Amino acid sequence: MPEKIAVLPCDGAGKEVVPEAIKVLRAAGADFAFEEFDVNADAYLRTGHAITPEVWNDLQKADAILFGAVGDPRVNDAAYLAGVLLRLRFELDLYVNLRPAKLYDDRLSPIRREDRRQVDLLIVRENTEGIYVGLGGRFKKGTKDEVALQEDVNTHGGVTRIIEHAFAVAKREVVMVDKSNAMTHAGGLWQDRWKAVAAQHSNVKTRHLYVDAAAMQLVKDPTQFDVIVTGNLFGDILSDLTAELVGGMGVAPSANLNPATGRGLFEPVHGTAPDIAGQGIVNPTGAILSASMMVKHLGFPDMADAIEGAVESAIGARECTRDIGGNLSTSQAGDAVVKRLSD
Ligand code: IPM
Numbered sequence: 001m002p003e004k005i006a007v008l009p010c011d012g013a014g015k016e017v018v019p020e021a022i023k024v025l026r027a028a029g030a031d032f033a034f035e036e037f038d039v040n041a042d043a044y045l046r047t048g049h050a051i052t053p054e055v056w057n058d059l060q061k062a063d064a065i066l067f068g069a070v071g072d073p074r075v076n077d078a079a080y081l082a083g084v085l086l087r088l089r090f091e092l093d094l095y096v097n098l099r100p101a102k103l104y105d106d107r108l109s110p111i112r113r114e115d116r117r118q119v120d121l122l123i124v125r126e127n128t129e130g131i132y133v134g135l136g137g138r139f140k141k142g143t144k145d146e147v148a149l150q151e152d153v154n155t156h157g158g159v160t161r162i163i164e165h166a167f168a169v170a171k172r173e174v175v176m177v178d179k180s181n182a183m184t185h186a187g188g189l190w191q192d193r194w195k196a197v198a199a200q201h202s203n204v205k206t207r208h209l210y211v212d213a214a215a216m217q218l219v220k221d222p223t224q225f226d227v228i229v230t231g232n233l234f235g236d237i238l239s240d241l242t243a244e245l246v247g248g249m250g251v252a253p254s255a256n257l258n259p260a261t262g263r264g265l266f267e268p269v270h271g272t273a274p275d276i277a278g279q280g281i282v283n284p285t286g287a288i289l290s291a292s293m294m295v296k297h298l299g300f301p302d303m304a305d306a307i308e309g310a311v312e313s314a315i316g317a318r319e320c321t322r323d324i325g326g327n328l329s330t331s332q333a334g335d336a337v338v339k340r341l342s343d
Pocket residue numbers: 081236269
């Protein structure tokens with residue numbers, strides 16, 4: 001039985017990069033059944049559903065979800081984003097968000113010191129809790145007395161399982177990032193769980209950083225990091241920073257996983273890119289590398305390595321889009337990777 005891959009390009013740049021990722025997967029020999037679903041702003045405006053019940057049903061049955069990006073200027077409605085991406089993360093319980101940042105070519109680094117450029121790190125972001133859960137409200141809305149509350153939800157189980165996952169994937173060190181000096185309740189729970197889990201992994205080096213110091217260290221010398229584990233919001237912010245250390249948002253991939261159920265959703269980090277979408281110039285690298293993470297997750301590590309190697313080779317030869325120093329279109333950049341896999 002071929003793996004069933006649910007394809008959700010969704011909106012904007014997502015529609016342009018996901019076909020490139022599929023093209024590359026096919027060239028790499030992935031004999032999967034790809035099924036595309038009509039989840040996008042047009043469907044939302046037409047049906048009133050971010051994801052219709054029928055599509056939701058089908059998504060549950062897929063072995064993996066290949067995702068593009070969600071958002072549209074015509075839909076000025078947080079419910080749409082919450083009803084697609086956040087719903088998938090929460091309801092499929094994809095509690096691990098892996099965001100690797102690896103420098104494939106020296107010219108893509110913004111760091112001046114040559115010896116501090118060779119980044120190869122992984123952010124392990126908690127993906128189902130924190131301030132993303134949407135608990136809170138606005139009281140006396142629109143008046144001068146308005147009060148807005150946004151709760152930061154952290155659970156014993158949620159914090160424990162994400163820290164455990166960080167140790168499961170670390171090679172040399174796990175750095176836990178929080179803001180426990182100011183956010184003492186949530187930070188206190190993170191600290192307690194961190195110490196308890198770390199004590200069971202004395203073979204791996206450990207370090208703790210407050211998030212402000214972590215941001216500073218990531219710019220100063222990102223080569224010091226292997227695995228960073230952190231909460232939902234800090235992981236969101238730091239992973240944009242780390243993307244920029246290796247070539248920008250166009251190259252950053254991610255995997256949203258539940259290691260226990262095997263479910264996974266794979267998406268480039270860049271979003272819909274409304275400023276450049278639709279012109280055939282968006283960078284497909286983040287989507288292609290997300291597809292590589294998908295096949296690794298599905299049990300094809302050699303295929304994943306081949307795709308990553310082909311991406312690295314294409315970037316090295318400047319056969320890539322403008323944002324990373326080439327002059328190819330989105331689909332030509334996809335072809336440059338395909339060519340290397342077919343040789
Ligand atoms: C990301 C994005 C999302 C997030 C947005 C679109 C809700 O920024 O995947 O990093 O904050 O998780």
